[in-house]
Amino acid sequence: xxxxxxxxxxxxxxxxxxxxxxxxxxxxxxxxxxxxxxxxxxxxxxxxxxxxxxxxxxxxxxxxxxxxxxxxxxxxxxxxxxxxxxxxxxxxxxxxxxxxxxxxxxxxxxxxxxxxxxxxxxxxxxxxxxxxxxxxxxxxxxxxxxxxxxxxxxxxxxxxxxxxxxxxxxxxxxxxxxxxxxxxxxxxxxxxxxxxxxxxxxxxxxxxxxxxxxxxxxxxxxxxxxxxxxxxxxxxxxxxxxxxxxxxxxxxxxxxxxxxxxxxxxxxxxxxxxxxxxxxxxxxxxxxxxxxxxxxxxxxxxxxxxxxxxxxxxxxxxxxxxxxxxxxxxxxxxxxxxxxxxxxxxxxxxxxxxxxxxxxxxxxxxxxxxxxxxxxxxxxxxxxxxxxxxxxxxxxxxxxxxxxxxxxxxxxxxxxxxxxxxxxxxxxxxxxxxxxxxxxxxxxxxxxxxxxxxxxxxxxxxxxxxxxxxxxxxxxxxxxxxxxxxxxxxxxxxxxxxxxxxxxxxxxxxxxxxxxxxxxxxxxxxxxxxxxxxxxxxxxxxxxxxxxxxxxxxxxxxxxxxxxxxxxxxxxxxxxxxxxxxxxxxxxxxxxxxxxxxxxxxxxxxxxxxxxxxxxxxxxxxxxxxxxxxxxxxxxxxxxxxxxxxxxxxxxxxxxxxxxxxxxxxxxxxxxxxxxxxxxxxxxxxxxxxxxxxxxxxxxxxxxxxxxxxxxxxxxxxxxxxxxxxxxxxxxxxxxxxxxxxxxxxxxxxxxxxxxxxxxxxxxxxxxxxxxxxxxxxxxxxxxxxxxxxxxxxxxxxxxxxxxxxxxxxxxxx
Amino acid sequence: xxxxxxxxxxxxxxxxxxxxxxxxxxxxxxxxxxxxxxxxxxxxxxxxxxxxxxxxxxxxxxxxxxxxxxxxxxxxxxxxxxxxxxxxxxxxxxxxxxxxxxxxxx
Numbered sequence: 001x002x003x004x005x006x007x008x009x010x011x012x013x014x015x016x017x018x019x020x021x022x023x024x025x026x027x028x029x030x031x032x033x034x035x036x037x038x039x040x041x042x043x044x045x046x047x048x049x050x051x052x053x054x055x056x057x058x059x060x061x062x063x064x065x066x067x068x069x070x071x072x073x074x075x076x077x078x079x080x081x082x083x084x085x086x087x088x089x090x091x092x093x094x095x096x097x098x099x100x101x102x103x104x105x106x107x108x109x110x111x112x113x114x115x116x117x118x119x120x121x122x123x124x125x126x127x128x129x130x131x132x133x134x135x136x137x138x139x140x141x142x143x144x145x146x147x148x149x150x151x152x153x154x155x156x157x158x159x160x161x162x163x164x165x166x167x168x169x170x171x172x173x174x175x176x177x178x179x180x181x182x183x184x185x186x187x188x189x190x191x192x193x194x195x196x197x198x199x200x201x202x203x204x205x206x207x208x209x210x211x212x213x214x215x216x217x218x219x220x221x222x223x224x225x226x227x228x229x230x231x232x233x234x235x236x237x238x239x240x241x242x243x244x245x246x247x248x249x250x251x252x253x254x255x256x257x258x259x260x261x262x263x264x265x266x267x268x269x270x271x272x273x274x275x276x277x278x279x280x281x282x283x284x285x286x287x288x289x290x291x292x293x294x295x296x297x298x299x300x301x302x303x304x305x306x307x308x309x310x311x312x313x314x315x316x317x318x319x320x321x322x323x324x325x326x327x328x329x330x331x332x333x334x335x336x337x338x339x340x341x342x343x344x345x346x347x348x349x350x351x352x353x354x355x356x357x358x359x360x361x362x363x364x365x366x367x368x369x370x371x372x373x374x375x376x377x378x379x380x381x382x383x384x385x386x387x388x389x390x391x392x393x394x395x396x397x398x399x400x401x402x403x404x405x406x407x408x409x410x411x412x413x414x415x416x417x418x419x420x421x422x423x424x425x426x427x428x429x430x431x432x433x434x435x436x437x438x439x440x441x442x443x444x445x446x447x448x449x450x451x452x453x454x455x456x457x458x459x460x461x462x463x464x465x466x467x468x469x470x471x472x473x474x475x476x477x478x479x480x481x482x483x484x485x486x487x488x489x490x491x492x493x494x495x496x497x498x499x500x501x502x503x504x505x506x507x508x509x510x511x512x513x514x515x516x517x518x519x520x521x522x523x524x525x526x527x528x529x530x531x532x533x534x535x536x537x538x539x540x541x542x543x544x545x546x547x548x549x550x551x552x553x554x555x556x557x558x559x560x561x562x563x564x565x566x567x568x569x570x571x572x573x574x575x576x577x578x579x580x581x582x583x584x585x586x587x588x589x590x591x592x593x594x595x596x597x598x599x600x601x602x603x604x605x606x607x608x609x610x611x612x613x614x615x616x617x618x619x620x621x622x623x624x625x626x627x628x629x630x631x632x633x634x635x636x637x638x639x640x641x642x643x644x645x646x647x648x649x650x651x652x653x654x655x656x657x658x659x660x661x662x663x664x665x666x667x668x669x670x671x672x673x674x675x676x677x678x679x680x681x682x683x684x685x686x687x688x689x690x691x692x693x694x695x696x697x698x699x700x701x702x703x704x705x706x707x708x709x710x711x712x713x714x715x716x717x718x719x720x721x722x723x724x725x726x727x728x729x730x731x732x733x734x735x736x737x738x739x740x741x742x743x744x745x746x747x748x749x750x751x752x753x754x755x756x757x758x759x760x761x762x763x764x765x766x767x768x769x770x771x772x773x774x775x776x777x778x779x780x781x782x783x784x785x786x787x788x789x790x791x792x793x794x795x796x797x798x799x800x801x802x803x804x805x806x807x808x809x810x811x812x813x814x
Numbered sequence: 815x816x817x818x819x820x821x822x823x824x825x826x827x828x829x830x831x832x833x834x835x836x837x838x839x840x841x842x843x844x845x846x847x848x849x850x851x852x853x854x855x856x857x858x859x860x861x862x863x864x865x866x867x868x869x870x871x872x873x874x875x876x877x878x879x880x881x882x883x884x885x886x887x888x889x890x891x892x893x894x895x896x897x898x899x900x901x902x903x904x905x906x907x908x909x910x911x912x913x914x915x916x917x918x919x920x
Contacts, residue, residue, distance in 0.1 A: 014860070014917040021911040022847050037900035038843030038908070039871075039878040040836070044897050048887030172897075725893040777887035 036171040043171035048777040050164050051805075052093060058159075058808040060085040060152045068802035071773040071780030076323040076800050077808075081152040083322050084338045086808050088156020092180070095318055095335035095774045096161060097169040099184075100177040101720060102336065106187045107131045111398075112391035113173045119398060122390045124278040126400050128409045130194070132514045133431045134187035140433040140516055141186065146339075146441045150182045153338035168776055172721065180336070188336040189437065193430040193462040195280045195309070196354045197481075200272075201556060202362055203424070204667055206498055207272060209264035210419075211658050217264075219677070220669045223496065223557045224543065229564040231465065231477070231529075231537065232545040237571070238477065238534045244527035246551025248485060249492050265364075265498070268422040269661035270414025276666045283749055284309060285541035285559050286353035287589070287740055288465065289571060292535050293473040297579040298760035301469035304585045305342055305351025306751040308742045313719040313728045313782070314774035317342075317753050319766075321798050322444075328798045329444045332753050332768075339440045342753060344764055346798065347447050348470035349757030353539045357463035357483050358494075358556045361508070363407050363425035363501030371423075375502040376406055383410060407501060408513035425501050429482050431513040434460035439480075449474035449532075456480050457525050465539040471759050477537045478530035479544060483523045483554060484508035494553040523552050536575050538567040540740070560672040562595035562738035570740075582758045586765065589754055590791040591740040597627040597639060599675045603646070603690050610691025615698055629736040631710025640709075640736060641697035643671060644746075648696075649689045650674060654681040671738070709734075713745050715789050717770060728770060728782045733789040741791060754788075755796060765793035827856035832870065839874050846874060846904060850912020860917030867913020871905035 024030070036044050052065075063077030063086040073090035077083040091099065104110045108126035110118035141147055157180040170177060201221070208217035232238050267275070290303040309316050317332035320340065331343010342351050365374035373380045384404040389397050403410040405425045412423035435458045442455025449470050456466060456478055463481030468474070486493050488505040499506030509521025529544050531537065542564025544554060570591060574584050604623060611619055618638055625635030647668055654677075655664035669677070682689040706712045710732030719726035735741035735750070743750035750769070757764040769788045773780040784794065835849020853870045854863030878901065882888040892898065 011918045014914045018847075018911050018914040018918065021907065022844065033900050034843040034904055037897040038839075038846060038904045039874040039901045040840045040881075041843050041845060042878075042897075042901060044894070045878055045882060045887075045891065045901075048882050048891065049885045723894075723896075725890065725895070777885070777890045779886065 032174040036174065043166055044168050046165040047168045047171065047775065050093060050775055050777075052089070052160070052163060053806065054804075055807050055809060056089070056159065056163070058082060058085050058810055060155065060808075061810040063808040064800070064804060065090060065806040065808070066800065066802035067805050070319075070784065070794060071771060071778065072319045072321060073805075074321040074323070074800050074802055078325060080324055081148055082808060082810065083324055084149045084153040085156040085159075086806070087320060087322060087338055088153035088158075088180075089160045089806065089808070090156075090320065091153075091318060091335050092157035092160025093164055094772065095314060096157070096177060097167045098314060098774055099157075099180065099188075099336040102191055103184050103187060106134075106191050108390060111393065113175050113393055115393045116395045119390065119392060120274060120277060123398070123400055124274065124411075126388055126390060127402055127411055128426070128431075129402055129404070129514065130187060130190045130430075131183070133433070134183045134190050136433040136514050136516065137186040137189065137437075138183045140435060141437050142182070144435070144438050146437045147182075149338060149441065150185050150437065154180050154182055154185065167774070168726075169721065172723075185337055186437070188334050189434070189461070190430050192334060193434075193436075194428075196284055196462040196464070197357070197359050197430070198280045198428065199360055199556075200275045200279050202496060202498065203267045203272060203275065205496075206264045207266040207658075207662075208667055210266035214264070220667070220673065221557075222673060224547070225558070225561060225672050227542070227561045227565060229561050229568050230543045230546050231539050231564075232531060233549055234538070234568060236575070237536045237538070238531045240533070241529070241531035243549055244551060246527070248524050248527065249551055262497075265421045266419065266659070267424075268414055268420035269659055271412060271422055271424070273661075273663060274413045275411070276663065281747060281749065282559075282670075283737065283744060283747055284354055285563075286351075287540045287563060287567065287742070288351040288353045288467040289538040289567060289585070289588070290467050290469045290475050290477075290534070290536060291571070291575060291580045291585070292475045292533075295536060295575045295578060295580050297581050298758065300471070300758065300760035301473060301475050302580065302582055302585055302756070302758045303349050303351060303467055303469040304589050304754075304756045305353070305467065306589060306742065306754040307342065307352065308750055309752040310749050311715070311717045311752060311769050312748070313717050313726060313770055315752060315768050315770040315772075317768060319768060319772050323798065323800055327445050327447075330796055330798045331755070335774075339437070339444050341440055342755065344755075344757045344796070345444060345446065347472075348449070348452070348468055348474070349755070349759065349764065350443060350452070350466065350468040351755065352464040352466055352480075354541050354559075355463040355465045355479050355481070355544060356541060356555045356558045357479065357481065358554070359429040359461070359463055359481065359483060361407070361427045361484070361486065361495045361506055362498045363405070363427065363506070364421060364423070364498055365405065365425065366502040374405060377502075377504045381406065404513070405501065407507075421498070424498065427508060427511065427513065429484065429511070430461050432460075432511060432517040433515060436461050448472055449476050452476060453478075453532075460519070465544065467537060467539060469757065469759050473759075475534055475537065476530075476532060477534050477539070479528045482519050483528070483552070484511065485521055485523060485552065487521070492553065494556070496556050527552070529554070536571055538564070538571045540564040540567045560670050560738070562599070562672070563740055563742070566591065566593055566595050566740060582756050582762070582765070586756050586793065589740060589756065592629045592734045592736075593627045594629045594636065594639070594736050594738050595627070596643065596671060596675075596738045597622075597625065599672065600643070603675055603686065604642070604694075606687040607690035607694045610688055611694060615695055618698060619694060629709065629713075629739050630734050631708060631713060631732045633709050634707065636709040636736065637701060637706055637712055638694075638697055641700055642694050645693035645696035645700075646690060647671070647674060649693050650677070650681060653683045653689060713743065715769070715785060716745055716748060717785070718748070726776055728785055731786050731789040734791070751788075754793065756793065757796070764796035766796040767793045824856045824858070828853055828866065831856060832873070835870055836874065836877060843904060843908065846871060846908030847912040849874070850909035851915040852912075854913040854916035855919065857916055860914070863916025864910055864913035867909040867911070867916075868906055869909070870912070871907075871909025874909075875902060875905045
């Protein structure tokens with residue numbers, strides 16, 4: 001080879017390597033990674049600097065946005081639309097990815113960016129068609145007082161989206177968020193409403209009835225639990241509430257089919273499994289209480305609230321302060337929603353706990369024409385159907401048929417066999433247009449309890465226990481939301497079964513899915529459970545009112561009452577002592593007594609005979625325990641793992657009779673019921689099962705190397721991506737699933753916001769489980785987490801302090 | 815031209831190429847390759863060109879770290895194992911690939 005030809009060959013080779021490498025990067029699959037992560041130009045690094053411009057032109061008027069030292073936006077302005085434009089900007093700057101992810105989930109578009117793993121979720125959300133329900137809701141809200149404020153808010157979100165670097169998460173998933181729309185705001189309302197009121201319990205119980213028998217179903221899933229800690233009619237507290245006379249019932253109340261004798265049909269394993277996977281967790285609950293002026297040291301009422309929701313990074317809530325000439329409000333909202341949902345204004349404070357009302361029903365149909373038509377009374381109707389495509393990243397797209405009846409969505413899956421129910425109509429109040437947006441706006445603006453009463457008339461969803469205290473000394477308790485009166489042949493019936501939709505059984509008058517409802521057949525506002533002047537009130541998702549004291553069917557079941565019992569006992573004691581202070585209510589919010597201990601003492605005692613000597617020592621540790629779920633103790637570590645193992649043993653022993661295709665654990669009774677079940681549910685008996693469970697718990701604790709409860713009971717709050725740099729740090733904490741200081745380590749849930757609000761003019765206190773800024777680069781990404789884990793609080797003042805971040809200027813100058 | 819004058823000219827050209835390369839790398843990841851090429855061209859031999867390209871890549875990493883440090887985000891960035899790995903790989907490989915062009919032109 002000549003020198004020249006060798007040189008040419010080398011040049012050609014180098015050119016090929018250089019060109020190939022550059023082309024490979026540009027055209028190949030690594031292109032997205034390079035765009036996101038390359039030094040200097042990578043979007044992931046750009047996201048570190050998300051400071052907004054100091055001055056921004058706004059079509060909505062002048063406003064100022066400051067951030068305090070906890071990254072809480074403090075927004076002031078003369079005009080509400082200017083304020084909500086700025087609020088939208090702050091939400092878009094701090095939580096845009098979270099907003100988009102939630103929107104994608106509810107619209108069934110997660111798989112388009114996440115891939116195959118979320119196809120089942122998308123299929124469910126598309127078929128429920130929450131998106132159309134949100135559109136109908138915006139159609140209702142658009143021309144109301146809230147409409148222009150929602151539009152201004154969306155303008156603000158989209159302005160931030162255009163101004164600021166794309167958040168890290170979008171870079172990691174390699175997509176750009178679309179514009180935020182008013183319908184997306186409504187969709188966020190649907191999401192929380194579904195989280196708090198969506199339930200397939202009726203179907204599970206029907207399946208238990210069909211497969212294990214009516215008696216077994218009643219024993220495992222009783223509709224009412226035996227306790228006397230109902231919210232209403234508590235002596236000295238809520239016993240002067242006005243019992244409604246049931247005007248709207250007309251024609252009487254009955255269950256046409258005797259619950260103990262009627263036949264039941266099991267839900268098909270495929271359909272049941274799919275729906276169970278999509279069901280909101282049963283633990284979604286909360287605490288809220290208030291003490292009236294005559295019992296407090298200051299002579300003014302005090303309230304507290306801590307909603308129990310998913311703990312995640314960033315938090316489910318976003319904290320904000322809004323200052324208008326007519327009202328100043330501070331509290332938390334869901335990212336993507338303009339108005340403060342839980343918090344206080346300059347005249348009062350409010351909070352919510354889940355009520356547990358039954359606002360969902362299921363229907364089956366007689367069909368013909370290969371299932372294209374269904375009988376509805378004397379008429380045959382065609383199901384409304386629409387083909388939609390679920391986009392899936394990295395896998396084939398999926399076609400889905402959205403099917404609807406007069407009741408709402410029609411869901412189906414698989415074909416388990418003739419004996420199973422494989423298709424169901426679903427009626428849920430949230431499928432209708434709802435006006436909760438104006439309800440919340442009204443509460444934000446309220447000047448007194450009467451304003452709040454009026455605002456709650458518009459609060460169509462979700463059904464909640466609302467607690468309010470005012471500067472004027474007022475205290476309110478009311479169940480919010482629309483609760484249907486089901487009728488079969490003119491008589492009110494409970495929603496505890498799957499109805500014959502073809503016979504028009506269990507229908508709701510005044511309900512229009514995916515359209516505007518008149519709600520004429522629902523429990524009237526005046527007859528919803530309420531006490532307009534309780535001495536004090538305690539709500540922790542327990543039974544609202546005894547059935548004998550209330551004329552309407554309200555709920556299929558309520559949560560376990562461990563927290564409710566503890567709350568009333570502590571509140572009674574505090575009020576009896578008198579001169580209640582905010583510190584007393586703070587201590588109550590930090591109460592870590594686990595009432596399950598007393599409930600399970602007989603089961604634990606049963607275990608003794610089957611235990612080794614070492615295990616008996618541990619058992620004595622639990623039996624001698626005072627029930628305080630504190631991080632430094634060993635007894636709660638043993639106790640909570642015993643409960644887990646005992647439930648697992650029950651499922652293995654008692655639910656083997658279920659169709660083998662089912663996830664038997666989904667049919668396990670709650671922990672209140674589980675403690676009451678006797679030898680007949682265990683092999684060979686309860687004592688052996690309890691002893692085995694205790695040994696299993698000890699084995700697990702030993703294998704994990706845990707010494708105290710705090711070794712196990714640690715914050716485990718992760719980002720949806722579960723990347724270590726996005727997840728929160730782990731801190732030991734107190735409390736359990738059954739304590740007022742609520743933390744559920746396995747479920748990743750607990751007190752998602754804590755507030756203590758005295759009405760004497762002193763500063764309220766609050767805390768978030770994480771940080772207000774969703775930007776992982778921010779010091780405020782998780783700056784409140786350690787304080788939250790330790791039961792500490794920060795001031796909840798509404799002053800306009802902090803460094804000015806943005807001046808929004810009405811007009812054209814920028 | 816004297817050897818000293820040639821060296822000075824090469825240094826000046828390299829410095830100018832560095833500034834231009836950093837500018838290009840700030841707007842697009844292909845700037846890593848282009849920058850590597852620009853700093854490689856003034857070098858005497860193509861292996862030196864490749865080395866200059868790699869050095870350019872290292873410099874982009876240092877510049878990124880400095881920028882993150884100014885915004886207080888460096889600690890967080892250093893915890894991003896996978897993104898960081900891609901960044902280091904892109905810088906070194908991009909710079910080296912750009913440097914190879916020195917061998918193509920002579």
